Amino acid sequence: MSEALADLPPLRESLAAHGLLAKKAFGQHFLLDLNITRKIARLAGVAAGDRVIEIGPGPGGLTRALLETGARVTAVEKDERFRPLLEELGVACPALDLVFGDALEVNEAAIAEGAPAHLVSNLPYNVGTALLIKWLTGPWTPASLTLMFQREVADRITAAPGDEAYGRLAVLVQATASAHRVMDVPARAFTPPPKVDSAVVRLAPREDRLAPERLRALEQATAAAFGQRRKMLRSSLKPLGGEALAVAAGLDPQARAETVDLAGFLRLADQLAGRGA
Structure with a gap:
């Protein structure tokens, strides 16, 4: 000093x-x-x-x-x-x-x-x-x-x-x-x-930064899911595809956002970004 x-x-x-x-x-x-x-x-x-x-x-x-x-x-x-x-x-x-x-x-x-x-x-x-x-x-x-x-x-x-x-x-x-x-x-x-x-x-x-389109999709998915966090995913995700989107991401459509881990939200993002299987 x-x-x-x-x-x-x-x-x-x-x-x-x-x-x-x-x-x-x-x-x-x-x-x-x-x-x-x-x-x-x-x-x-x-x-x-x-x-x-x-x-x-x-x-x-x-x-x-x-x-x-x-x-x-x-x-x-x-x-x-x-x-x-x-x-x-x-x-x-x-x-x-x-x-x-x-x-x-x-x-x-x-x-x-x-x-x-x-x-x-x-x-x-x-x-x-x-x-x-x-x-x-x-x-x-x-x-x-x-x-x-x-x-x-x-x-x-x-x-x-x-x-x-x-x-x-x-x-x-x-x-x-x-x-x-x-x-x-x-x-x-x-x-x-x-x-x-x-x-x-x-x-x-993280060194493996999310691609911009994947990050945008994650922001979209989390905004919808937590915007109505007390609702089941099939309802909260309805504007984005609802039950079909949740199932495609390997998630239970009757689950609520607060129980979905990061990996689950990344799968949702991948589906929205067109990267899902």
Whole structure:
């Protein structure tokens, strides 16, 4: 760690000096405990020289921990209020690059400049799921993703068939990546504390990426099946072929979506994409 980085004032002092408070409209909850942010950086497996993209750094708590590893960090922040504070951090550590803009519209491939890049973020609550789907189904593939979500969302990402939280998000995520919950973070760790606890999920994109047409078919199948999740497949899949589609995919038409595993949904997708036997 550089001396300049070590000499920075505590995050609470920096926030107070700039008169900054979390903005509810942006789903902001600051993580100021460097013990927690350092643990997240360790769980991400980030090492010196690695390229990291962080979304929503806010006051820079996780950013500091990532920079301490010797990684090259690009922080993407939508809230211009944090520009002076983050620029101070950039002066202390030139390995930090700043991009001010909407993460949903950012071109990560351009940021990474063709090199492998890890995504490590305490995601804003209001866009976390949308960003995850963007990263797992879009044209650019991250080297890894270590992301903090509301615990309910983390449960939905890692759920198995039959679990109460199992649904469309679990299927889409697990079709494109391996996902493991690696750390729980209580609400009291944040400033201000949210109403729910959070959890960190570590994801590794699958090397055998789904072809675009197969992914589109999977999105179509899961949207129909879970759109009416309490109905049997013969009813929920009716717009796509109903009972005949379920049987062709080797599924019981009287089963419900919450009991169908990833392999079953991939067979449904293959039937829709015209790849079935």
